[in-house]
Amino acid sequence: MSHLKSREAILFGAILCLLFVVAARFPAFVAPGNLVAVFTDTSPLMILAMGQMAVILTRCIDLSVAANLALTGMVCAMINVAAPDLPVVVILAVSLALGAMLGAINGILVWKLSIPPIVVTLGTMTIFRGIIFLLTDGKWINAHEMSPHFTGFPRSDIFGVPVLGWIAVLVSVVMLVLMARTTLGRSIYAVGGNPHAAIYTGIDVGKTQFAAFVISGMLAGLTGYLWVARYSVAYVDIAGGFELDVVAACVIGGVSIAGGAGTVVGTLLGALFLGVVKNALPVVDISPFWQLAISGAAIIIAVAFNAQSGRSKGRVILKSAEHAQ
Amino acid sequence: MKFTKLMTSVAVAAGLFAGPAAADDMRIALVVKALGIGFFEAAAEGAEEAAKEIGGVEIIYTGPTDTTAEGQIEVINSLIAQKVDAIAVSANDTDALVPTLKKAMQRGITVVSWDSGVAEDGRQAHLNPSSNALIGNMIIKLAADHLPDGGEVAVLSATTTSTNQNIWIEEMTKVMGNYGGIDVVSTVYGDDLADKSYREATGLMQSHPELDAIIAPTSVGIVAAAQAVADAGKIGQVNVTGLGLPSEMAGAIESGASKSFAIWNPIDLGYSATMLAHQLATEAATAAPGAEISIGRMGTITLDETNAAAMADPFVYDSSNIDDFKEIF
Numbered sequence: 001m002s003h004l005k006s007r008e009a010i011l012f013g014a015i016l017c018l019l020f021v022v023a024a025r026f027p028a029f030v031a032p033g034n035l036v037a038v039f040t041d042t043s044p045l046m047i048l049a050m051g052q053m054a055v056i057l058t059r060c061i062d063l064s065v066a067a068n069l070a071l072t073g074m075v076c077a078m079i080n081v082a083a084p085d086l087p088v089v090v091i092l093a094v095s096l097a098l099g100a101m102l103g104a105i106n107g108i109l110v111w112k113l114s115i116p117p118i119v120v121t122l123g124t125m126t127i128f129r130g131i132i133f134l135l136t137d138g139k140w141i142n143a144h145e146m147s148p149h150f151t152g153f154p155r156s157d158i159f160g161v162p163v164l165g166w167i168a169v170l171v172s173v174v175m176l177v178l179m180a181r182t183t184l185g186r187s188i189y190a191v192g193g194n195p196h197a198a199i200y201t202g203i204d205v206g207k208t209q210f211a212a213f214v215i216s217g218m219l220a221g222l223t224g225y226l227w228v229a230r231y232s233v234a235y236v237d238i239a240g241g242f243e244l245d246v247v248a249a250c251v252i253g254g255v256s257i258a259g260g261a262g263t264v265v266g267t268l269l270g271a272l273f274l275g276v277v278k279n280a281l282p283v284v285d286i287s288p289f290w291q292l293a294i295s296g297a298a299i300i301i302a303v304a305f306n307a308q309s310g311r312s313k314g315r316v317i318l319k320s321a322e323h324a325q
Numbered sequence: 326m327k328f329t330k331l332m333t334s335v336a337v338a339a340g341l342f343a344g345p346a347a348a349d350d351m352r353i354a355l356v357v358k359a360l361g362i363g364f365f366e367a368a369a370e371g372a373e374e375a376a377k378e379i380g381g382v383e384i385i386y387t388g389p390t391d392t393t394a395e396g397q398i399e400v401i402n403s404l405i406a407q408k409v410d411a412i413a414v415s416a417n418d419t420d421a422l423v424p425t426l427k428k429a430m431q432r433g434i435t436v437v438s439w440d441s442g443v444a445e446d447g448r449q450a451h452l453n454p455s456s457n458a459l460i461g462n463m464i465i466k467l468a469a470d471h472l473p474d475g476g477e478v479a480v481l482s483a484t485t486t487s488t489n490q491n492i493w494i495e496e497m498t499k500v501m502g503n504y505g506g507i508d509v510v511s512t513v514y515g516d517d518l519a520d521k522s523y524r525e526a527t528g529l530m531q532s533h534p535e536l537d538a539i540i541a542p543t544s545v546g547i548v549a550a551a552q553a554v555a556d557a558g559k560i561g562q563v564n565v566t567g568l569g570l571p572s573e574m575a576g577a578i579e580s581g582a583s584k585s586f587a588i589w590n591p592i593d594l595g596y597s598a599t600m601l602a603h604q605l606a607t608e609a610a611t612a613a614p615g616a617e618i619s620i621g622r623m624g625t626i627t628l629d630e631t632n633a634a635a636m637a638d639p640f641v642y643d644s645s646n647i648d649d650f651k652e653i654f
Contacts, residue, residue, distance in 0.1 A: 028531060041524065143552070143576025144651070155556065231519040232552050232576065238519055278521075282528025288485055288514045 042275025043168035051216030059259030060117035066242035067128035072224030099221010107213030111206035143232035192259030357388035364654035371595030394421035415440035423447035439598035454589035456635035461496025475506020476537030522549035541567035551577035571650035590640035
């Protein structure tokens, strides 16, 4: 536990260093108002990373989160167009329910048919995007078609922070409690850490993986509404490729891709690290041709750091064989 | 009204069965990528306008139900069987339609492409909605028109490798000398992703506090930039302009984040394609490099060495006309 804590401390230090470097080139970046903006901008990534973390911990992966987000977001937008006066609470409920349902489809396929999760979610990723196309014929839903309270909800201000940011905080707290203090949370760690041992302790591995997919889907659905409302536009390709950012956030945050290891705080820091990089690159005046390479390098460096600190040293049992090589 | 319509359709049907001998009217077929798309419905409206202006021309507006080359080939084959006088097509595939269109030309049918072209062998002339030079000039003009005293503008493009956007920005740079006092302070890339474009636009406003306009020659970027300007509370201070679709930009025009933007006008495009097809079919003009062909109210076009021509400047949309077009495309 103490070494996990230190890993998070390193990441936190890295974020501070990054902020310091950016501030040296562009001081306004660290103004409180801008930091809130960066946090808000990173919120969708944080929410999605929370769900993805649960899935990766059970030795699975969910590549369909961005497609789930796009489909749920589109459905929310269509509902808003059809019934402009529907309160936001209903939209939120719909987004959570639909997202959870789409996640459950992934979960069922992994649980009952034992298909590898990467294959399942690669498939559903394409299917979800395809469904949006079927629903809309590729048409966009635009700002002027959405009602003001629908698009206004995530940006309305509470104590100087937009609702979008507060939702990320709320989701994080819920996940913190869920992972640390509930049977489900502990089974998720157990299933990923050692599936065989988990079975002997009476944990249903498939069912736990199913639950993780439902959590991931539910959060993706929630983000779907928030995303569409924030950018005031819904079309087939929104958040295209975003699933990779989400996985990257988890990995940077110290979630082991082999399952079983990783924390909520680490994942949050991983998402924040990516968020700071993404928001800083446009203002530090670096050639756009370098930007992709830089964000890629940042990911690899962070992960290499994690891998180093997390690696348990192997024991050499055949000295002579090692020398022979 | 209904009765005359019925009579015309009866006449058309009779014409179809009786063959060309009974048809006095010149019949021009407007083949679109797919039926039911607002943009092409508007183009058909323009074609009807041209037909009325010329007189004695009947427009057959047709196309497949989905945007496939196979569907268009079927439609064109049936038009050949109906012995129409001209086909004006917006192609789903540059090469796939060529054999069918060649067959049409062998039977004496005039073939032109418009909007989305077919390869040179498959048509006599091609009508582009605009040209790279005209677009490049238009995007900077849109920003400059609202900055009589000059100012700082920035470009928000798609990806660093997007061919169209790069050519347009290059053409824009060539004519910068004509717009004194306008400074392009930065070019950034939103990768045609809403979230990245939004961040880049926000970054532009931060690193250039005096910024007066953002030019986004991409439909995803312009919408995201308008949203970023609105969220930053800089409406009236930073004008977002560039190329976008009226349906997508209606909200930004309404909020004032964008004063104006441009894109081709589908009505003008349908009108001009019909005029061009008519000119070639009546042999009032011949399709040859350098030929100048009059296309009615849209003026004159000049064919280049590939027999392609540009119709006009992109059409400017602002608060005065956005409501008429936002339902169309």
